[in-house]
Amino acid sequence: MKAALLFGLEDLRVVDAPDPEPGPDEVTVRVVSFAPYGTDLGVYLNRGGRYPQPYPVGVGADFSGIIDKVGAKVAGWQPGGRVSALTLAHCGTCPNCQAGRTNLCLDPAFTPPPRQVCCQEVTPVFARKLARLPNVVTFDDAAMLGGIAGALNAFDKMRP
Numbered sequence: 001m002k003a004a005l006l007f008g009l010e011d012l013r014v015v016d017a018p019d020p021e022p023g024p025d026e027v028t029v030r031v032v033s034f035a036p037y038g039t040d041l042g043v044y045l046n047r048g049g050r051y052p053q054p055y056p057v058g059v060g061a062d063f064s065g066i067i068d069k070v071g072a073k074v075a076g077w078q079p080g081g082r083v084s085a086l087t088l089a090h091c092g093t094c095p096n097c098q099a100g101r102t103n104l105c106l107d108p109a110f111t112p113p114p115r116q117v118c119c120q121e122v123t124p125v126f127a128r129k130l131a132r133l134p135n136v137v138t139f140d141d142a143a144m145l146g147g148i149a150g151a152l153n154a155f156d157k158m159r160p
């Protein structure tokens with residue numbers, strides 16, 4: 001597959017990389033659309049912050065696409081499904097995750113959460129992060145799901 005990787009400050013290259021295989025609780029998704037946002041710019045400019053990691057590093061987090069392969073323990077999802085996914089990984093079992101506050105996961109393995117990358121043709125995703133897309137939602141609109149959900153949640157909590 002082709003993947004966009006940063007090899008240094010403002011050094012973005014498109015390279016050939018092996019297609020990822022899904023882990024037991026994952027699917028792989030063929031990326032159709034992705035929506036760059038502020039964190040991507042921070043990574044591109046090497047500002048460190050929440051996601052310091054050695055080069056080369058993948059970019060992009062918000063995306064939509066079509067399920068390619070399904071992991072051995074995944075139920076309810078099939079290849080060909082239209083999906084988007086939450087950006088942040090979470091355990092799904094801690095009290096915060098059970099209460100729907102997955103962005104505040106208490107599992108040390110997800111603090112800080114591993115950064116999802118999607119500026120590549122195929123990306124692995126935990127099945128618990130998937131959102132099924134109705135046919136009326138375009139892939140471009142669905143790639144903005146994370147940003148829209150964050151804004152709506154903030155609006156709801158402020159109760160203006």
Ligand SMILES: [Zn+2]
Pocket residue numbers: 090091092093094095096097104105106107
């Ligand atoms: Zn959790």
